[in-house]
Amino acid sequence: MSPEEFRRQGHAAIDWIADYWASLDELPVRSQLAPGDVRRLLPASAPEDAEPFDAVLDDLDRVVVPGLTHWQHPRFFAYFPANSSPAAILGDLLSSGIGAQGMIWATSPAVTEVEQVVLDWFAEALRLPEAFRSDGPGGGVIQDTASTATFTALLSALHRASGGEARVSGVGGTQWRVYGSTQAHSSLVKAAMMAGLGEDAVRTIDVDPATQAMDVDALRDAMAEDVEAGLRPVMVQAACGSTSTGAMDDVAAIAEVAREWGAWLHVDAAWAGVAAVCPEHRDHLAGVEAADSFVTNPHKWLLTTFDCSTFWVRDRKALTGALSILPEYLRNAATESGEVVDYRDWHPQLGRRFRAIKLWAVLRTYGVSGLREHVRHGIALAGHVADLVAGDDRFEMVTEPALSLVVFRLRAGDEQTLAAMEAVNASGEAYLSHTTVNGVAAIRLAVGSWRTTLADVDRTWRALQEAAVSHG
Numbered sequence: 001m002s003p004e005e006f007r008r009q010g011h012a013a014i015d016w017i018a019d020y021w022a023s024l025d026e027l028p029v030r031s032q033l034a035p036g037d038v039r040r041l042l043p044a045s046a047p048e049d050a051e052p053f054d055a056v057l058d059d060l061d062r063v064v065v066p067g068l069t070h071w072q073h074p075r076f077f078a079y080f081p082a083n084s085s086p087a088a089i090l091g092d093l094l095s096s097g098i099g100a101q102g103m104i105w106a107t108s109p110a111v112t113e114v115e116q117v118v119l120d121w122f123a124e125a126l127r128l129p130e131a132f133r134s135d136g137p138g139g140g141v142i143q144d145t146a147s148t149a150t151f152t153a154l155l156s157a158l159h160r161a162s163g164g165e166a167r168v169s170g171v172g173g174t175q176w177r178v179y180g181s182t183q184a185h186s187s188l189v190k191a192a193m194m195a196g197l198g199e200d201a202v203r204t205i206d207v208d209p210a211t212q213a214m215d216v217d218a219l220r221d222a223m224a225e226d227v228e229a230g231l232r233p234v235m236v237q238a239a240c241g242s243t244s245t246g247a248m249d250d251v252a253a254i255a256e257v258a259r260e261w262g263a264w265l266h267v268d269a270a271w272a273g274v275a276a277v278c279p280e281h282r283d284h285l286a287g288v289e290a291a292d293s294f295v296t297n298p299h300k301w302l303l304t305t306f307d308c309s310t311f312w313v314r315d316r317k318a319l320t321g322a323l324s325i326l327p328e329y330l331r332n333a334a335t336e337s338g339e340v341v342d343y344r345d346w347h348p349q350l351g352r353r354f355r356a357i358k359l360w361a362v363l364r365t366y367g368v369s370g371l372r373e374h375v376r377h378g379i380a381l382a383g384h385v386a387d388l389v390a391g392d393d394r395f396e397m398v399t400e401p402a403l404s405l406v407v408f409r410l411r412a413g414d415e416q417t418l419a420a421m422e423a424v425n426a427s428g429e430a431y432l433s434h435t436t437v438n439g440v441a442a443i444r445l446a447v448g449s450w451r452t453t454l455a456d457v458d459r460t461w462r463a464l465q466e467a468a469v470s471h472g
């Protein structure tokens with residue numbers, strides 16, 4: 001592709017994205033295809049001869065779009081929306097265009113230093129503890145996902161608890177224990193599996209049935225019992241905003257218990273943490289001052305195209321102690337001076353793209369006030385959904401609304417609840433997902449897109465009401 005052709009196709013690609021967004025309202029939110037439908041439209045082998053880039057764009061419409069569930073659709077309310085935004089997309093494109101590999105400071109100082117500054121800004125916007133700032137003992141890094149952040153936190157915790165033994169001779173011998181509530185994200189168990197502890201190392205703690213928050217007395221008893229039995233608590237995870245219902249664990253109370261046994265405290269605020277840009281929602285993070293690590297995902301609610309997961313630690317020595325490794329071919333004066341951060345020591349992989357640009361672009365083009373507005377808009381729409389639920393006696397709330405997440409059901413029962421949700425999803429009108437809370441089925445409606453309006457919420461509600469007539 002010549003430079004002129006690159007410019008032409010680049011404009012065409014941006015036009016394609018803008019047209020795609022403009023078409024979303026008319027498209028079914030959830031893909032209607034069956035397994036194999038997309039594969040069948042693709043040739044068995046790569047083309048021997050070069051094709052023009054236009055052919056790729058044509059196939060987006062012909063092959064790809066029908067096979068998409070439209071995550072940027074204004075009526076996408078399933079799971080947690082993974083927001084994109086024009087600023088983030090352009091930032092991502094610039095990162096690709098620069099094409100730098102920022103594994104260590106020396107391979108492109110700007111990749112590291114912009115990221116440090118952007119994470120300091122973001123930590124300040126969320127009012128995270130001073131210790132998390134890059135000029136203190138801690139610091140932040142962009143991970144691909146919260147799952148990787150949690151895995152990294154566990155490796156750091158093992159390093160600290162083992163006095164460095166874990167990286168040399170592995171985790172064998174000691175019977176390590178990891179704690180989270182029954183509502184903890186599945187990435188906690190996966191982290192234990194990947195760290196070689198095994199899933200049995202995770203002890204799940206019951207929750208208060210009303211709030212779905214961890215029962216901290218039960219945590220205290222479990223840890224004492226385990227220590228008594230010769231096990232070693234290594235990490236406790238508190239969730240600010242559980243995936244199922246948005247439940248908020250009491251971080252301060254959990255921190256006190258974790259401290260008694262010297263366990264690492266990791267706070268998983270993957271979805272809800274970003275709401276702390278609003279002063280009125282900062283109290284969900286109360287107690288984070290005592291956390292050893294914290295993760296939240298701008299790639300969920302905060303307009304930053306997947307993937308972008310921001311992770312901070314109080315003391316980076318545990319993290320780099322667990323993960324640093326310096327092969328001869330990466331030796332350099334800057335690293336040896338100790339004056340720079342080499343991000344390859346902050347996550348499992350070595351290489352990394354210029355990850356900070358898209359978050360930098362989002363923070364600058366929205367401004368923190370614009371981000372507050374976005375978060376408040378989502379919460380207001382969720383409040384409207386809660387009012388609609390209260391106004392129709394065929395429906396009932398299952399838990400209190402949590403920020404922009406509403407969890408509700410049909411009073412008629414589980415089967416009817418799931419059938420009504422599936423009817424809406426199958427129609428393509430909107431997309432919702434489900435969970436179970438205290439053993440009953442519930443519908444989750446998570447607001448988050450930058451394109452969702454009151455009219456979208458009302459339209460989704462009408463679809464649900466119609467489904468309730470047939471399935472209630």
Ligand SMILES: *Cc1c(COP(=O)(O)O)cnc(C)c1O
Pocket residue numbers: 080144145146147148185187239241242243268269270271297309
């Ligand atoms: C979404 C979510 C995760 C996992 O996020 P990834 O970035 O996809 O790994 C972890 N914890 C909670 C509470 C979540 O909501």
